[in-house]
Amino acid sequence: MKNRYSFRRTATVLIALALALSACATNNTANNTSNNAAANTGSGAAAAGDTKETAADDTAAAQGGELSYALATSPDSLDPHRSGLAVAVRVIRTIYDSLVVQLPDNSIKPWLATSWTVSEDGKSYTFKLREDVKFHDGTPFNAEAVKYNFDRILDSATKAANAAALLAPYQSSEVIDEYTVKLNLATPSRAFLGNLSQALLGIVSPTAAKKDGDQFGQHPVGTGPYKFVSWQENAEIKVARNESYAWAPEIVKNTGAPYLDGIAFKIVPEEATRIGSVQSGQVLAGETVPPQNIVALKSDPNFQLLSANTVGLPYTLFFNLERAPWNDAKARQAVKYAVDVDAIVKTLYLGTYDRAWSPLTPGTFGYDATLENSVKPDIEKANALLDELGWTKGADGIREKDGKKLTLQYVDATPNREKRNDIAVIIQQQLKAIGIAVNVEITKDVRTVVFTNGAYDLYGNSQVNSDPNALYAFYHTYDPKGRASLSRLSDPAIDKLLEQGLVEPDDTKRAEIYKEIQHYIVDQAIVLPIYVFPYTVAAAKSVEGIVFDSLGYPLFNDATVKP
């Protein structure tokens, strides 16, 4: 008897489960346009925003109000020197200021530093600092604070991640007087000022950083337009207006304290829920809009879509140049001619992402626009190149040579960020047409598979960066004792160019150097550039004044919420 009942129960549960599974899908047939379904299934985080919203509505006019802003993932830390995630930078940028700011035309302007001089040899920078700046905790901002900050990044006890890479080749600081500081570099670097403008080199309060130690990332204190209020793990981060703020950079209009009372960053990882929360009014803005929703939002009169192309390295597929047969330029070129990047961008991103042509993105200093439209898919050429190398098609349509199949190990990470796994699916089909068997490996452990073992023929990556020197880490011969570069390229001529690019004082000559490097990389098919990632924000029409910095991060100094 007992068995019989448990069977029935199992069966009932199963049917219920099956129905629930399909219900997810069928419900939406009706809600195709209203989008309620996505919003209603939303997480607690989004629902919690409702009550706060109404509270904010009471304070009328442009001044005041709270902006709720849905983030795609949770920041790892709000300590700029320790954080390694782009999503953290969206919050970090509101709490901290940098010494200088980079404008979209790549020029460097004052921020916390009023002026600076560079020594003849390019190895020391002397900054005059603003004298009216105070941290949120009342600590005065001065030369000592700057010295403390950069020495903190250098200190191995801090375990600085990306910040340490950005600060290189910084060596030491000298406090000249209360508001003058001299930074010494080991070698000249043309990327240094641009790097200083990045949020990860933002200035933290020395008092708070000393007091909180490792916990500083949970209690951040800076000089920025917003003060940190609270952080609920995986739910919400709140910041409030810094009333005494008066040192905004040139990139925003409002030089004083921000108009908003505060910003509530909600963490809503699920794409459909995030966009649904914006559409249902649970949050006022949400970041990283999937392409299919961009198309729909653009035609919706109640919402606006803000977008800024990120700069640095586009999403690029790197060949591992140490693995045969892809160490042969002809084999790589065959792949280059067989992969139809336009088709990928058109189908997966519905034309909302720009196709990348070069290892650098447009907007980065030295970007070579002549590379645009330089590659056209050409299956015959691709086949001819492989024939030339002696790979002949076998019975199953896959090429062989000396009894070995022509395979390509394509590694990508899970979860499927920006539909990158789907790119793998398409390339697998496109390369099958010229007789290459693509083995797609989706792994959670990219660190081991790619960086430690180097077990890939093709692996994609991108990097947001303010300077073309970003290429150095990817294409310069790597230190055999250190971490291998993604391309594992080792070409003395390119090494020399990359080293020159880093120090060349003349802008025109410097741009020429980077153009030469880009041409080489594209001609030799070291990589396949795929798309330029646009940072997108879906917002209610009542939100105004969100602008983007030169790297594509949002700034909220000018932002207002109309009641």
Next chain:
Amino acid sequence: MREAITAKAVWRERGRRQLASLRFRRIAAADALLVLAGAVVLLIIACAIVPGWIAPYAPTEMLTDNILKPPSTDHLFGTDYFGRDIFSVVVHGSRDSLFIGFASVLIGGLAGGIIGAVSGYVGGIADTILMRCNDILMTIPGILLALAIAGALGPGMFNIVLAVAVASIPGYARVMRAQIISIKSRTFIAASSSMGASPMHIFWRHVLPNALSPLLVMATIGIGTSILTGSGLSFLGLGLLREVPDWGTLLSQGRGYLTVAWWMCTFPGLAITLFVLAVNIIGDRLRDDMDPKKRRVRG
């Protein structure tokens, strides 16, 4: 030995009666449902065996000019964001989904059955050890266990099968053990034993054949569960990215497009629902027919 032969005859006779009951009593009455369920299962199995005869397009064919098209006469289930014909992909995807279902039930049922049989028949310390291990496995919900195993082993067809199989072992082991113990205490076993039959002989000839039927019913229903668990795992991205996606992967791919292209999730979801439902209906009926108590009530 004569007793043994008689028992065999009884068993055979019972089987004949079961078949007969299936043949005459069932089909006559309200069993359009069973027929329908059988048809669905057969159709989906046919899809898995000869997808090429049923699907109008190759599952990997990407019609890049026809992306995200709603269902039409050209594309019965519409097209997805690659421009693939969803009907064809669902038909081809049945092979992997069904393979996960059947293979994991086979492995899980076999392993669980052996553990339960040993535990129940040998008894004593072996029973204690095996059942305590089983209890530990049982404390973890099946789907969670499968998730943990698939996560640890990494993506891969075989790993998914293994994950789903291991997660189903405790259930089979429990049922098998209970069944064996109850049969072990029957008088015909005692009689057989008193006539001098060896324990192995009694096990193979009398205990096992009589204990199998609940396990078979459970396995039938288990196929549905396994397909569901397997689809769940691939939905969560723990499957392998294969050229031809299985149903779970299809659901996962369509998830982001729910608001703009409902057909991407609906049809693979329906395929899972229909198959699991049909298998359950068949399993349910099988159980009724194999349950002597129930038969007496109805007869």
